[in-house]
Amino acid sequence: xxxxxxxxxxxxxxxxxxxxxxxxxxxxxxxxxxxxxxxxxxxxxxxxxxxxxxxxxxxxxxxxxxxxxxxxxxxxxxxxxxxxxxxxxxxxxxxxxxxxxxxxxxxxxxxxxxxxxxxxxxxxxxxxx
Amino acid sequence: xxxxxxxxxxxxxxxxxxxxxxxxxxxxxxxxxxxxxxxxxxxxxxxxxxxxxxxxxxxxxxxxxxxxxxxxxxxxxxxxxxxxxxxxxxxxxxxxxxxxxxxxxxx
Numbered sequence: 001x002x003x004x005x006x007x008x009x010x011x012x013x014x015x016x017x018x019x020x021x022x023x024x025x026x027x028x029x030x031x032x033x034x035x036x037x038x039x040x041x042x043x044x045x046x047x048x049x050x051x052x053x054x055x056x057x058x059x060x061x062x063x064x065x066x067x068x069x070x071x072x073x074x075x076x077x078x079x080x081x082x083x084x085x086x087x088x089x090x091x092x093x094x095x096x097x098x099x100x101x102x103x104x105x106x107x108x109x110x111x112x113x114x115x116x117x118x119x120x121x122x123x124x125x126x127x128x129x
Numbered sequence: 130x131x132x133x134x135x136x137x138x139x140x141x142x143x144x145x146x147x148x149x150x151x152x153x154x155x156x157x158x159x160x161x162x163x164x165x166x167x168x169x170x171x172x173x174x175x176x177x178x179x180x181x182x183x184x185x186x187x188x189x190x191x192x193x194x195x196x197x198x199x200x201x202x203x204x205x206x207x208x209x210x211x212x213x214x215x216x217x218x219x220x221x222x223x224x225x226x227x228x229x230x231x232x233x234x235x236x
Binding site: 046047049059095110122 | 182218
């Protein structure tokens with residue numbers, strides 16, 4: 001069965017960096033992209049970015065550009081999200097999710113639709129002095 | 130960037146009620162819209178993808194509809210396990226924005 005297992009909780013000081021891992025199993029790792037989503041305490045879900053496990057292409061949310069790096073290691077089927085220059089408002093639970101794609105048939109089909117059925121358990125990152 | 134706006138932000142309902150949550154996109158996203166349920170301390174769970182396709186294993190009391198900019202998630206008869214927060218999310222382009230969430234509470 002598909003599983004995404006994330007690394008454990010972290011406590012960091014402002015200005016530091018954190019690297020969260022997401023180990024995948026139960027499927028061909030390079031066949032699906034990985035998306036990172038975070039959730040601050042009591043707040044909603046925030047899309048951070050996306051990485052193709054096939055060709056390493058990335059797409060980051062504008063607000064994280066320059067502070068975040070998403071990578072994958074196909075030898076261990078693990079995705080990583082590194083966030084630098086941490087601030088107190090980066091305190092959140094960070095989730096990884098596997099992208100699944102609904103493809104459409106017919107002549108000149110539209111682009112596939114991505115959705116997230118498989119999620120990691122979340123990693124709490126606390127930023128505090 | 131496409132903005133997703135849900136309404137209401139919260140609602141109170143009773144077991145057996147019909148519940149409707151609305152999601153509006155700032156641009157035409159066709160049917161590139163997903164719905165998730167989240168309970169406290171848990172990762173989100175996929176309910177509906179591509180606006181109206183029910184994820185396998187999700188009870189049939191959940192349904193989704195809509196096209197373009199206006200979408201709805203309907204729970205036909207609210208069950209005790211449905212008290213949770215619901216999020217819409219667009220997958221038309223990146224960034225794949227989420228709505229702000231709708232919390233369904235016990236009346």
